Amino acid sequence: MSSTDAATRQAATLPTAPRTRRWRAPGGTRPAPVHYALLAPAQMLLVGLILLPAIYVAWMSLQKVSFGADPVFVGLANYRALIADTVFWRAAWNTFLVVNAVVYGELLLGLGLALLVSGWMPFRRVIIALLIAPYAINEVSAVAMWRFVLEPDIGMVSWALVQSGIGQLDWSADPTDALALAALLSIWMHTPFTFLILYAALQGVPQDVREAATVDGANAWQEFRHVILPFILPALLVALMFRYITAMRIFAEVWLLTEGGPARMTEVLAVYLYRTAFRYHEFGLASATAFAMVLLSLAVAAPYLWAAWQRMFRHA
């Protein structure tokens, strides 16, 4: 531990240096067979329960599959149907907007909360527990309540918004308002995840480094940008990456609010997938939709995946 402290203190004096120094410090052992054996169970689970089914699903996406009939090979017809469907593109666009709003919203909010709570704060533990609570509640109950308080004209929060002059969200008729509300719900439910990770990362910033910066005359913004940010950047990337991947699948917030309506204007990809699979029972098309979502995930998360790859895995 002391060696880490020394290294950190040294590193802190050169804002850009920490990254290079810390990465060189632990050497890597070349993996021995026993290491692969330790790795195997986790990998097998992923391969068996996700990768192999994914390959089968890829195969299904080239077929027309439904209840009561034998599967028929149709080549790329499902993908062509997707590309031709305006609702699919609207869902893709809506998903793209909502995911970005959610991920960055959570980032800002989570970071803000983490900074707030890691500074001077009485009853910190209780406050943290309360801030994490939305993560634990069942989605259906939460959305039912949010719907109630945001009901136009009569919901408590709607009323408050009107009184304060902000105006209310006409989420049942205006797709922008509806998607904004869905994004808000998602942020509400998932910020605890980002908050936890960032708060913990903040705890790792050594106190003496922060104080040194203040003594040197740095103001809050400079302190944040040059001292704190480099320390929490890895954590930030982890949080961003995983949130991008999971936020793409936003479903309950939209489904319970508008079911993708009105006129399917607020549909997102997960709702589209759900309809295709569970309402229309068109499993080939649903499989194709799933892969379209994977492609979109890759495209959207690509910059972060690239950054993660650079940071973590270049040192082979």
Next chain:
Amino acid sequence: MRRPGPLVATLRLSAAAVAIAWSVFPIAMVVLSSFKPQRDIFAIPPSLVFAPTLDNYRRLLAEWPAFFPNMLNSLIVTVGATLLTILLSTLAGYVYARCRGRVLALSAFFMVVVRMLPPIVVTLPLFPLFSWLRLNDTHLVLVLLYAAFFVSLSTWIMRAFIDQVPRELEEAAVVDGAGLVQVLRLVVLPLVLNGIVASSLFVIVYAWNEFIFALVFTTRIARTTPLVMSEMLSTTDGVDWGVLFAAATVQLAPILAFILAAQRYVIAGLAAGAVKG
């Protein structure tokens, strides 16, 4: 920590109050509503002061007798999934923390990318397969699936923790004659206990509330609480919101209790490990 000046302190406290209100408000409403008679739950204007009643809880017990046995199933599955995830991710995280290699890098990347597939489609091929293996409606199915979908995140977290354990400690144990398993069990594990709690939190919350896999793969023996709640939503004569919110409150309580109890370990743990990658 030094107490800041009064203005800053007031601002901080106000911000915290807003944050708490934002977080807790809908949850408080759900819990409060569970003690209201059904016709008052969605009444306008909503009453914040009212005579509480246990009628909804009573009816939950009477009309949904499967609720608590199903909660037991949820518990079994959650504990099982958490244990499995922790076990696998600790082992894998250890390897990623200590070793470097092209193959390892690719496999770590694979763990992230493979999560991009929407979980729902995995049910399409797996349902007939598990049926044939007679694994449908067992706790094992859910334990395996939940672990599979969380082992990636857990591995990343455990890796960060194990990174912080100095190699000297392991080397000392090896010199003393310990094999790899003993090193893991006696040296590494105790030091990353906080990381384990941190990972567990994410898995537990997920497994406790997970719905789609439970819907597809369980029927009666292994049915979990989210299924009961979804059935409450799909009655033929209107949702009994009072009972639903009572169920939601009961569903929420153990998790909140766990968070309150464990969060000092979670925070301390995440901090000590400091997910720095």
Next chain:
Amino acid sequence: MRITRRATLTALALPLAAPALGQTRRFVVISHAVHRNVLTTGPGGDATAEWRRRTGMEIEWLTFGVEAVHERLYREAQLSQGGVDACFMLERYGGPHIAPLFEDLATYQAAEPIERAEEISPSMVAAHTYRGRQVGVPFRHATHGFFQNRALMRERGAEGVPESFEEIIALADRLSFVRSDGSRVAGYAMSLDDPSSLVDVIRAHGGDFITRDYRFVADQPPAVAAVALLRDWYRRGVLPRNVMTFKTEEVITAMQQGRAALTNQPFGRIVNYNDPRASRFPGEITVANIPMMSSVAGQKGALVPAKTSVWAMGIPRNARDKRLAWSFIREMSSPENTIRAAVNGNGPVRPSAYDDPRVRELAPYADLERRVLPTAMLTLPGFEQAGRAMDVFMEEVQRAMLGQAEPAAAMRTAKARIEPLLPT
């Protein structure tokens, strides 16, 4: 550490043993909770008791939500070896594409007929017959009536039961108002997530959505007029402000809370609306038959062919003991059990059940329901793309309501999009 490991192994091993433990033979029925409830609990008693005693079987009820029942049922029915003995199905999820997954019950009926089978409403039987294959014996129906909130009517000085749809329109206008304290009442509430509520309005105008022989006719003037009415209602606030996201659930809440005054829903809902625990207007909400437009029917008092849905009992093709399953179905369909279930709150498929004094006592609307039963119609006949067709239709209707398209144009677009989906 050791304890943890042992506990882990035990915990993992136990579930593996579970299937072995649960091997005792039970009769598995997949249904909605309501079927289990009306057949086993309530003032009418347990209809399954006698059958269980005779056959020595225990019944295992697997209950799910409405959509989930079918989803699980069809998935189970596709397996080579099924775990489900009998099932309850709703007509709108069926279709000629699914029918092969279920036994043709006509053969069983011929061998061991249901007692007084001819009493069961033929149109209901037809609802579960596809291309000559009868896959279900009707068990439960839910037919729409017209609900009014008397208290709100008194508040606005209105009274009486409308005898024509024009009167309903006038009444809805009258009952849309804002009180001095700012609280708002919408005259009419309806669900817009699927056409089940809307078809009543369309049929009141003399039109239809998709006919029994699979023709799309909602682009005809009567249906277009109905859609135009909805658009007008939405603009003027006769429909609640967020009606676009209304499912059945929201309609019920609106009526119970007095935020809406009129609606069309299954007759059985009267129980919810008059339940003092759930409704703020117990005893104030009454039900009647839905009247046609007098301009269409040529007279007042003509009834709309109300929307009905029919649950039926069936046997999956891969069931283990089909004769046993048929004996179950036969017994549950007996006249005596039909009455028992009706007393427990079921909508009986035998019109004769409405004569029974116990049923009449519990369902004061018995005569009303019986009156409309002969002409009641399904939302749409079952077919493979029915789900998609309904979604497309509601999408176009909502676009018309939002003003994004004229009703006639929206219905023409709907026709163009839906016709390719209809079975040939």
